[in-house]
Amino acid sequence: MEAGRSSGTLTDDQKSRLKTLREQSRQKQQAVREQILAILTPEQKQQLEARKADMEKRREEFRQKREQWKQQKQQSDKTTDN
Numbered sequence: 001m002e003a004g005r006s007s008g009t010l011t012d013d014q015k016s017r018l019k020t021l022r023e024q025s026r027q028k029q030q031a032v033r034e035q036i037l038a039i040l041t042p043e044q045k046q047q048l049e050a051r052k053a054d055m056e057k058r059r060e061e062f063r064q065k066r067e068q069w070k071q072q073k074q075q076s077d078k079t080t081d082n
Contacts, residue, residue, distance in 0.1 A: 010018070037045065
């Protein structure tokens with residue numbers, strides 16, 4: 001589907017159906033998540049939240065590193081162009 005979307009070959013009907021399917025998928029994921037949370041103990045929920053916070057911290061660190069790499073590459077490209 002991504003190939004069709006990026007090349008612009010999806011019809012309006014296909015785009016609409018894809019949007020509907022994605023929304024249904026999100027709703028199912030949310031329902032499963034709620035069911036999982038319902039069976040976890042408070043301690044397990046706390047562990048889950050701690051892991052989520054840790055993952056977000058690592059994601060942010062990676063974003064910052066990626067931005068630094070981009071800036072370094074741009075600077076090195078500028079110096080090699082001169």
